[in-house]
Amino acid sequence: MLELxxxxxxxxxxxHGYELRKELTAKLGAIRAAISxxxxxxxxxxxxxxxxxxxxxxxxxxxxxxxxxxxxxxxxVYKITAEGxxxxxxxxxxxxxxxxxxxGFGVHFAFFARTDRATRLRILEGRRRKVEERxxxxxxxxxxxAERLDAYTLELQRHGLEACEREVRWLEELIANExxxxxxxxxxxxxxxxxxxxxxxxxxxxxxxxxx
Amino acid sequence: MLELxxxxxxxxxxxHGYELRKELTAKLGAIRAAISxxxxxxxxxxxxxxxxxxxxxxxxxxxxxxxxxxxxxxxxVYKITAEGxxxxxxxxxxxxxxxxxxxGFGVHFAFFARTDRATRLRILEGRRRKVEERxxxxxxxxxxxAERLDAYTLELQRHGLEACEREVRWLEELIANExxxxxxxxxxxxxxxxxxxxxxxxxxxxxxxxxx
DNA sequence: GTGCGATGTATCGGTCCGATACATCGTGGT
DNA sequence: ACCACGATGTATCGGACCGATACATCGCAC
Numbered sequence: 001m002l003e004l005x006x007x008x009x010x011x012x013x014x015x016h017g018y019e020l021r022k023e024l025t026a027k028l029g030a031i032r033a034a035i036s037x038x039x040x041x042x043x044x045x046x047x048x049x050x051x052x053x054x055x056x057x058x059x060x061x062x063x064x065x066x067x068x069x070x071x072x073x074x075x076x077v078y079k080i081t082a083e084g085x086x087x088x089x090x091x092x093x094x095x096x097x098x099x100x101x102x103x104g105f106g107v108h109f110a111f112f113a114r115t116d117r118a119t120r121l122r123i124l125e126g127r128r129r130k131v132e133e134r135x136x137x138x139x140x141x142x143x144x145x146a147e148r149l150d151a152y153t154l155e156l157q158r159h160g161l162e163a164c165e166r167e168v169r170w171l172e173e174l175i176a177n178e179x180x181x182x183x184x185x186x187x188x189x190x191x192x193x194x195x196x197x198x199x200x201x202x203x204x205x206x207x208x209x210x211x212x
Numbered sequence: 213m214l215e216l217x218x219x220x221x222x223x224x225x226x227x228h229g230y231e232l233r234k235e236l237t238a239k240l241g242a243i244r245a246a247i248s249x250x251x252x253x254x255x256x257x258x259x260x261x262x263x264x265x266x267x268x269x270x271x272x273x274x275x276x277x278x279x280x281x282x283x284x285x286x287x288x289v290y291k292i293t294a295e296g297x298x299x300x301x302x303x304x305x306x307x308x309x310x311x312x313x314x315x316g317f318g319v320h321f322a323f324f325a326r327t328d329r330a331t332r333l334r335i336l337e338g339r340r341r342k343v344e345e346r347x348x349x350x351x352x353x354x355x356x357x358a359e360r361l362d363a364y365t366l367e368l369q370r371h372g373l374e375a376c377e378r379e380v381r382w383l384e385e386l387i388a389n390e391x392x393x394x395x396x397x398x399x400x401x402x403x404x405x406x407x408x409x410x411x412x413x414x415x416x417x418x419x420x421x422x423x424x
Numbered sequence: 425g426t427g428c429g430a431t432g433t434a435t436c437g438g439t440c441c442g443a444t445a446c447a448t449c450g451t452g453g454t
Numbered sequence: 455a456c457c458a459c460g461a462t463g464t465a466t467c468g469g470a471c472c473g474a475t476a477c478a479t480c481g482c483a484c
Contacts, residue, residue, distance in 0.1 A: 002440075018463050026353050027365055029346075030372025033313070039440045041465060074447080074464060098473090101245065112364035134241075141238050152324035153239055159382060160242025163375070170371060214471075230432050251471045253434060286433065286478080310442090 001098075001107050002035065002043050007052065007080060007088040008111040014056045014079035017041060031106030044078060052084035093119045100130040121178050128171040135164035213310075213319050214247065214255050219264065219292060219300040220323040226268045226291035229253060243318030256290060264296035305331045312342040333390050340383040347376035 009015065009023055017040055025034045047053045056079040080088075092115050098104045105127045112120050138161040146154060221227065221235055229252055237246045259265045268291040292300075304327050310316040317339045324332050350373040358366060 016463075017465095026357060027361070029349055029353055030368045033346075033441095036441050037463095037465075038442070038467085043439090075462090076464080106368065109368055110365050113362040134245075137241055141241055145238060149239070150325040153322050155386075156242045156318065156321055163242075163378075166375075166378075174367075228432075229434095245472095248472050249432095249434075250436085250473070255470090287431090288433080 001103055002039055003047065004088065004091045004111070005035075005107050006040075006043060006047065007084055007091070008114065010053060010078060010080040011085065011088065011114070014077050016075045016077045017044060018075075020044075020078075027110050028106065031103060031110070047084070048078070050083075051081060052087050053078045053080055055079075088114075095122060095126060099123060100126045105130075117178055121175065124171055124175050124178065128168060128175070131164050131167050131171065135161060135168065138164065213315055214251055215259065216300065216303045216323070217247075217319050218252075218255060218259065219296055219303070220319075220326065222265060222290060222292040223297065223300065223326070226289050228287045228289045229256060230287075232256075232290075239322050240318065243315060243322070259296070260290070262295075263293060264299050265290045265292055267291075300326075307334060307338060311335060312338045317342075329390055333387065336383055336387050336390065340380060340387070343376050343379050343383065347373060347380065350376065 005024055005028065006020060009020060009027070015023065017037070021035055021037070021040055028035070044053070048055070056077045092108065092111055096104075099108060100123070105123065108123050112123075138157050141149075142154070142157050142161065149157075217236055217240065218232060221232060221239070227235065229249070233247055233249070233252055240247070256265070260267070268289045304320065304323055308316075311320060312335070317335065320335050350369050353361075354366070354369050354373065361369075
């Protein structure tokens with residue numbers, strides 16, 4: 001998942017590790033706490049070894065009025081390669097079970113602006129299915145095993161069940177929006193390249209949120 | 213976290229790995245998907261090496277009318293030791309940052325019936341603080357960086373924000389209940405030993421649920 | 425009698441986290 | 455003039471947990 005997220009972010013602008021972490025934390029703040037360096041740096045090196053990203057020379061075109069202090073100390077700025085973009089497209093569209101779990105779905109959703117509607121619908125529906133299964137599991141436990149469980153455990157299940165129900169409702173709204181062309185897709189202002197699809201009118205006034 | 217959960221469950225009854233997994237999945241179904249064998253079995257062996265659990269002879273007193281087929285093939289039934297109980301008490305009451313993250317809090321909460329009210333309150337409040345911080349972070353992003361983010365990312369943050377708000381409300385109810393002595397603590401019917409505290413009247417008619 | 429799904433134990437590689445270490449930059453205090 | 459401190463920045467190590475996989479037996483239905 002980290003790989004997908006890094007590739008996605010680097011498509012917006014070249015960045016060094018520290019910056020990547022901050023952006024990632026902001027973008028995925030609803031999903032996970034904060035990305036750790038212990039996974040970030042090794043992944044960066046793996047990606048570079050695979051030719052999906054390369055080191056860019058500092059001062060990435062932006063802010064050229066302070067060119068004097070080029071390559072500020074040890075910073076390593078990465079940028080995505082053509083292979084990296086291909087890989088991203090492959091990853092963002094792929095449908096494995098992990099695409100639908102909490103983290104996987106969250107990351108995919110965060111980069112929905114870089115996919116086409118068909119993919120978005122497929123992922124939204126896969127996620128809905130998964131959450132519905134979880135919901136049924138919880139209902140089962142609450143129904144069949146209720147007397148075996150203590151009140152706190154029961155309360156936990158009830159809370160989880162409600163969260164599932166809420167998320168299913170949220171997903172259904174999103175699915176309906178996609179189907180009717182009213183997707184909240186504000187075609188990103190990034191460094192171009194993204195599939196940027198169909199007409200995409202104003203975002204839904206409704207809001208529900210996700211916190212897997 | 214797995215260690216705490218295993219120790220907690222084995223306090224209710226001796227069990228073998230497969231059973232442990234099923235019970236764990238039922239009890240923690242609101243928190244996490246399913247505990248994997250890849251972590252369960254190694255943890256079991258670690259716990260045994262540390263003297264916190266031991267192998268029990270099959271046919272654990274229950275169901276003595278079918279004693280003929282004792283030790284059904286390769287099953288290894290574990291039971292908790294006195295040291296294990298001590299360790300559990302230590303773990304359930306301890307307050308680290310990970311006690312308040314999604315998984316950690318969930319596991320602690322699932323075993324709330326085995327702690328005292330003061331500990332429950334401390335954990336509930338720690339969790340509330342953590343969720344409030346997350347909530348503030350999301351509000352910040354939504355406020356300050358809104359125009360930099362695409363509509364999907366924004367929608368994700370909104371969903372996350374609502375989930376945080378809901379959880380804080382839920383936690384506040386639980387805290388109020390604990391304070392007023394109306395905790396949903398149905399002293400477990402397990403194999404005794406648990407701290408089983410104060411008077412604990414009927415569970416709250418209210419229900420919210422948690423799904424970290 | 426035989427095939428198949430549930431029961432059951434076990435290992436391996438991989439991903440990610442948390443702690444830790446270390447160095448530099450810019451700013452404010454004294 | 456000095457320096458302390460917090461933000462910036464890169465890096466590694468051990469550990470927790472997952473997903474895939476392998477393998478064997480039990481009990482039941484056909």
